[in-house]
Each structure stands twice: as structure tokens, then as C-alpha cells.
Amino acid sequence: MEAYYFSEQPYPGAWESDIESLRVTLPNRHCDPRVAADLINARLDEWELCDRVGINIMINEHHSSATCLSPSNTITLAMLARRTTNVRLLGLGFPLANRPDPVRLAEEIAYIDCVTRGRLDIGFSKAAPYEISPANSNPARFMDRFWDTHDLVLKALTVQDGPFNWESEFHHFRQVNVWPRPYQQPRPPVWIPAGSIASAREVGQRGHTLAMFLSGLNARKLKDAYREGARAAGRPEPGPEKFAYMGIVAVGETREEGRSRADRIMGYLRTTSIVSDCFMNPPGYMPPAGNVMWMKRNQTRGRAGDHFPVTKRDGTILKVGSGRDWTGEIPMDDLIDANIVFAGSADDVYGQITEFSDRIGGIGTVLMMGHGGDLSHEDAMASIRLFGEQVLPRLKTYAAPDTAEAV
Amino acid sequence: MSSIDLARPADRPETRAIVAGVAIDLVEAGRGRPCLLLHDIDGIHPSSPFFTGLAGRFRLFAPWHPGFGHSETVRQFHDVRDLAIFYQAFLKERDLDGVTVIGTGFGGWIAAEVAAMSTDRLGALVLIGAVGLKVSGRDERDIADMHATPFAAYEALEYVDPANKPNRYDRMSDWEMWGLARSRETAAHLGWKPYMHNPSLNHWLGRVDIPTLAIWGERDGVTSPAYGEAYAGTIPGASFVTVPDAAHHPHVEQPARTLDLIDRFLAGVSGRERAAE
Numbered sequence: 001m002e003a004y005y006f007s008e009q010p011y012p013g014a015w016e017s018d019i020e021s022l023r024v025t026l027p028n029r030h031c032d033p034r035v036a037a038d039l040i041n042a043r044l045d046e047w048e049l050c051d052r053v054g055i056n057i058m059i060n061e062h063h064s065s066a067t068c069l070s071p072s073n074t075i076t077l078a079m080l081a082r083r084t085t086n087v088r089l090l091g092l093g094f095p096l097a098n099r100p101d102p103v104r105l106a107e108e109i110a111y112i113d114c115v116t117r118g119r120l121d122i123g124f125s126k127a128a129p130y131e132i133s134p135a136n137s138n139p140a141r142f143m144d145r146f147w148d149t150h151d152l153v154l155k156a157l158t159v160q161d162g163p164f165n166w167e168s169e170f171h172h173f174r175q176v177n178v179w180p181r182p183y184q185q186p187r188p189p190v191w192i193p194a195g196s197i198a199s200a201r202e203v204g205q206r207g208h209t210l211a212m213f214l215s216g217l218n219a220r221k222l223k224d225a226y227r228e229g230a231r232a233a234g235r236p237e238p239g240p241e242k243f244a245y246m247g248i249v250a251v252g253e254t255r256e257e258g259r260s261r262a263d264r265i266m267g268y269l270r271t272t273s274i275v276s277d278c279f280m281n282p283p284g285y286m287p288p289a290g291n292v293m294w295m296k297r298n299q300t301r302g303r304a305g306d307h308f309p310v311t312k313r314d315g316t317i318l319k320v321g322s323g324r325d326w327t328g329e330i331p332m333d334d335l336i337d338a339n340i341v342f343a344g345s346a347d348d349v350y351g352q353i354t355e356f357s358d359r360i361g362g363i364g365t366v367l368m369m370g371h372g373g374d375l376s377h378e379d380a381m382a383s384i385r386l387f388g389e390q391v392l393p394r395l396k397t398y399a400a401p402d403t404a405e406a407v
Numbered sequence: 408m409s410s411i412d413l414a415r416p417a418d419r420p421e422t423r424a425i426v427a428g429v430a431i432d433l434v435e436a437g438r439g440r441p442c443l444l445l446h447d448i449d450g451i452h453p454s455s456p457f458f459t460g461l462a463g464r465f466r467l468f469a470p471w472h473p474g475f476g477h478s479e480t481v482r483q484f485h486d487v488r489d490l491a492i493f494y495q496a497f498l499k500e501r502d503l504d505g506v507t508v509i510g511t512g513f514g515g516w517i518a519a520e521v522a523a524m525s526t527d528r529l530g531a532l533v534l535i536g537a538v539g540l541k542v543s544g545r546d547e548r549d550i551a552d553m554h555a556t557p558f559a560a561y562e563a564l565e566y567v568d569p570a571n572k573p574n575r576y577d578r579m580s581d582w583e584m585w586g587l588a589r590s591r592e593t594a595a596h597l598g599w600k601p602y603m604h605n606p607s608l609n610h611w612l613g614r615v616d617i618p619t620l621a622i623w624g625e626r627d628g629v630t631s632p633a634y635g636e637a638y639a640g641t642i643p644g645a646s647f648v649t650v651p652d653a654a655h656h657p658h659v660e661q662p663a664r665t666l667d668l669i670d671r672f673l674a675g676v677s678g679r680e681r682a683a684e
Contacts, residue, residue: 136599139595140592141596278553278554278556283554283592284591284592284596289411292581295576296581296584
């Protein structure tokens with residue numbers, strides 16, 4: 001199994017400033033640039049340590065938010081391209097439907113892939129609904145634009161006898177001809193996150209790597225949907241390498257230390273959904289059926305469509321990521337039981353991750369949210385070292401079950 | 408999603424009609440002079456006092472715009488001017504003349520575009536809380552951002568009393584909710600960027616040559632009365648009136664007063680026509 005280390009690069013100092021919305025509308029006077037400089041550089045130092053201990057790196061982006069200081073996958077990747085030498089770099093992801101400039105994106109991807117001599121993985125995200133306002137992208141026909149952009153970026157990365165022309169509903173380019181072209185041929189691997197059956201099926205149809213974020217045991221259903229999509233498209237049966245799972249991961253010298261670090265990282269879940277209702281469901285982001293269900297329930301926030309609630313193994317629903325409704329009372333044992341958190345000693349974490357993988361029929365990659373909330377730089381560094389030295393070597397020799405059958 | 412019932416409720420008066428090759432839902436009611444009612448994003452409410460009041464005065468045509476409610480979406484339509492072309496085709500296909508066009512909110516924008524395109528088949532224009540125009544500076548907003556205002560706060564901009572809102576989820580059928588979701592998406596598709604306006608409408612409104620009345624709620628928090636006055640000011644000879652105790656939807660909150668203003672406006676129009684003969 002492979003591992004990628006991830007942090008949203010949060011700014012927890014502003015989390016008490018507004019109980020309604022930490023995203024889009026929280027005035028940036030709440031951001032002290034000197035504090036931001038310390039936070040950003042601490043995260044970059046942690047990623048450089050990942051390179052030294054052999055953990056791959058995942059980065060992302062959000063906009064106008066106290067929950068994430070990275071405004072651009074490309075910028076962070078470009079810095080890490082030259083400050084790392086060993087590990088793979090994953091941008092997960094580029095918010096395709098919010099990018100008006102897919103050809104520029106393809107150029108940037110190819111450039112970074114050349115700088116790293118082929119260490120780049122590219123992730124394409126639908127992006128959360130509250131990302132639409134900062135980008136001022138039209139939410140109508142949102143997923144149609146996503147897939148049109150996807151097709152254009154991949155064509156721009158792979159066509160070698162261009163230039164070619166693109167005149168679609170969403171994008172107009174006349175001489176697409178990307179220089180340099182990507183180092184990896186025909187192009188870097190593509191990852192797409194999905195949290196619903198319909199989305200997982202679409203990823204399977206295209207044969208990309210499926211990333212599942214904090215979905216717990218629902219990951220099994222997402223994998224099944226992916227397999228259905230792959231079969232329907234006539235693709236070969238996907239092995240574990242096509243499946244990645246993100247959980248909160250914290251390692252300590254002792255079980256208590258690891259769990260205490262995980263509790264700090266949980267600040268992510270306590271704040272990620274604190275967003276004004278008006279940004280949670282822009283028109284078109286969800287299809288009419290999902291909207292009717294929202295209206296029937298008089299719902300103004302939360303996951304929509306055919307997303308699943310996170311449950312413990314006994315079926316108890318956990319209110320994970322419920323923003324203002326967060327009780328803060330979910331016991332760590334329950335979060336570990338639900339595979340939202342992998343935490344404790346190195347032995348604990350190895351056991352929890354592999355047991356989870358076995359249970360859902362095999363994953364090839366664990367995406368570890370190893371930093372979040374107000375976890376200190378020192379704790380993050382210590383956890384990275386322990387994971388790199390004591391967990392990762394064993395994960396690399398662990399053979400995930402290559403089967404659709406769940407245990 | 409099997410629990411959603413998409414059958415049209417028996418009490419809905421819509422019939423299917425083909426207009427300019429597009430299958431739309433249409434409500435026809437009343438007799439007399441023709442009137443085209445262009446609805447806002449919240450749709451058509453046939454049992455509302457305003458609607459029944461108009462049906463008692465006119466031969467009323469109330470079409471659901473393409474892509475709104477259960478009317479067919481035309482994939483290639485990309486701005487409100489496409490809807491204006493559609494309604495010009497509607498007037499021609501039905502061979503209607505001297506039509507009073509009434510538009511509310513987003514429908515007011517469509518009505519303004521229809522009139523800007525051609526007044527050949529129009530007799531009068533009534534704009535109620537219309538959007539569509541840009542009058543202020545680049546860092547000022549004429550139209551409240553419905554997508555960036557918390558729901559409760561936005562309702563307070565729209566209504567003096569939010570209890571007057573016609574679309575109450577607890578009283579709507581699945582068919583109506585499905586239609587509302589489509590209406591909202593189409594309105595976003597057509598009015599996202601620029602936000603709820605057409606930069607060139609300002610220019611074209613100067614050639615509207617029919618009697619025009621702009622009706623605004625005195626307490627409109629979405630499009631202020633000052634904006635309404637500026638709107639009327641771009642149309643030669645247009646009148647501007649405000650309705651007390653009403654916000655963005657005066658026809659919903661004060662239907663009798665709004666109908667009375669329309670009556671008096673049209674009486675003045677026919678008075679002028681008689682005097683001209």
C-alpha cells in the first residue's frame with residue numbers, strides 16, 4: 001500500500017470569529033499575514049520531511065476560507081517540485097468546473113510533471129458548493145462543464161500532432177498545443193474523488209483512480225459502483241491500486257499520544273461545514289431530484305443526493321462534519337470504529353488501516369490527513385516520522401485483497 | 408428518489424403548448440384584450456389574487472419560460488435575449504396585437520428585452536420589480552445577490568412579511584418543487600454573469616416607444632425604488648410608481664393596489680389613444 005500525506009493548511013486562529021460562516025464571507029481582516037506565513041511555512045516543512053521519510057504528498061486548494069490557506073494546487077506543487085526529490089506529488093484536486101482556463105491548466109500540469117521528471121499525479125475535483133461563489137462560476141450545468149473541462153485538459157495533455165480546435169458549450173480554444181508536453185506518457189495518472197454512487201460510477205467508467213474521503217465503510221459501496229462503471233465501459237476489473245481512501249491519521253509513541261494528536265486534527269471536521277446556508281446549494285449544483293428532497297426536508301445544509309451518513313459497524317449514525325451542529329462529543333473509539341480516524345501507536349495505526357482495507361475488499365493507497373485543526377508543527381513532524389519509519393515500511397509489504405468480495 | 412411524484416396535480420391549469428418549436432406549459436385564462444404575463448423565478452401562481460385579477464381583465468397568456476417549471480429546456484439558449492426572441496415568436500405565432508406585457512422580477516427583465524427588440528405587437532409595458540439593468544458603478548450592486556444572502560435575510564429583502572412568500576415547501580407538490588428547482592437552475596444559467604443584468608439593455612431601452620409603467624414596492628430590498636426609478640428613466644415617457652407596504656413582489660403583497668395601478672395606467676393609455684384619433 002502507498003501513502004500520501006495531506007493538510008488543508010488551516011488558519012485556526014480565525015475559527016472563533018464567525019459562528020455563521022468560516023468560508024466565502026469571513027472578512028480577511030481576521031487573517032494576520034505574519035501568522036499565515038508561519039502556518040504556510042510549517043506545512044511546507046512538514047511536506048519536505050515527508051519527502052525525506054518517503055511519504056508521498058497530497059495538496060489541495062480552497063478559496064476565501066479560514067479552513068484552507070492554499071489558493072492554488074499549482075503554486076504549492078510548483079514549490080514542492082523543486083524542494084522534494086523522491087516522492088510523488090498529488091494535487092487533489094484541481095476544481096475543473098471552476099477553472100475558466102483549462103488549456104493553461106494543462107500547460108501548468110505538463111510543466112510541473114517535467115520539473116519533477118514524472119512525479120506528478122493529477123486530481124480533478126467537483127469542488128464543494130461554496131467554492132462556486134469565490135470563483136463566480138455558473139452552477140447551472142455544473143457537472144456538464146466539469147466533464148467537458150476534463151475532456152479538454154486530457155486531450156491537451158495527450159495530443160502530440162496538434163494544434164487542435166475546441167468549440168464546446170463551455171470552452172472555446174482554437175490552437176491548443178501544449179509545450180512542454182507531460183514527462184509521463186501518455187499523461188500523469190488522474191484521480192477523482194467521489195462520495196456518491198453516481199459519481200463513483202462515472203469515475204469507474206473512465207478508469208481513473210477513485211479517491212474516497214472520510215466515507216468509512218460506505219467506501220465498499222463506492223468501490224462497487226466504480227466496478228459497475230468500469231464493467232459498463234468494458235474496462236478490465238480494477239485492482240486495489242485504483243482505490244484510495246482518506247482518513248485522519250495520527251501516530252504517537254504511545255496509543256494515548258496518537259489519539260490525542262488525532263483529536264487536534266479533528267478540528268477540521270468541527271469547522272469544515274460552517275458555511276452560510278446560501279452557499280451550500282447553488283442552483284444547478286444538485287439535480288432537481290436532490291433539490292426536491294432538500295425542499296421536502298426543509299434542508300438548508302449538509303450532504304445531498306445519494307450520499308451516505310457515516311456509521312459505526314453496528315449501524316449507529318455519526319454526525320461527522322455537521323458544522324454548527326457538531327457536538328464535539330463523538331468518542332474517539334467511535335471515530336476509529338467508523339474508520340474516520342486511524343490513530344494510536346504505530347502498531348495500532350498499521351492494524352487499523354490494513355483491517356479497514358481487508359474489510360472493504362482492498363485499497364491501494366491511504367491518503368492521510370496527518371495535519372489539521374490546531375495540531376502543532378512539532379506534533380505533525382513527530383507523527384510523520386513515526387509513520388514514515390514504523391508504519392509505511394510495513395504498509396508497503398502489505399498485500400491488499402484484490403477482490404470485490406467484502407469480508 | 409422513488410419517493411418523488413412527478414405527476415401534474417389535478418388542480419394545476421397548465422396545458423402543453425408548442426411555441427417556436429419548444430414544448431412549454433401555458434396557462435390561458437379570461438377574455439378581452441390580450442395580456443402576456445412573464446413570471447419571476449418563483450413561477451406562476453394561478454390561484455393568487457394578482458393572477459385571477461388579471462384573468463378578470465384580460466385574455467391572459469401566462470407561459471412558463473423555456474427551462475422553467477416543466478417547460479422544455481433549449482440547450483443552446485444562453486441569455487435572456489434568447490427568451491425575448493422566443494416571446495416575439497409567441498406573439499407572432501398567436502397573431503396577437505396591442506398586447507399588454509407584464510413582467511415581474513426576472514420576468515420583468517424578459518419583458519424589457521421583448522420591448523427593446525420590437526414593440527410592433529405590443530400595446531403597453533408594465534415592469535414590476537424588474538431586474539436586467541445596470542445603473543450604478545462597477546463596485547456597487549444594483550440587485551441583491553440571492554446566491555450570497557442567507558435565506559432568512561434574503562426573504563426579508565423580498566417581502567415586508569416573509570409569510571407572504573407563495574412557494575411554501577410544506578404546501579407544495581413534488582411537481583411544483585421539481586419545477587422550482589429547474590426554474591432556479593435556468594435563472595442561474597441565464598443570469599449568473601453578468602449577475603441578473605444585460606449591459607446593453609440600457610442602450611436598447613431608449614428605443615421603446617410604447618406606454619410603460621414601472622411598479623415598485625416601497626420597501627423593495629432586492630431592487631431598490633431608486634433603481635426602479637432609474638429603470639423607468641431609461642424608457643422614454645415611462646411612469647414610475649411605488650406601492651406602500653410591499654417589497655420586491657408588490658403584486659404578491661399588495662395585489663389590489665397593484666391591479667388598481669395597472670387599471671389607471673391602461674385607462675390613461677386608451678384615453679390618450681382616443682384623444683389621438
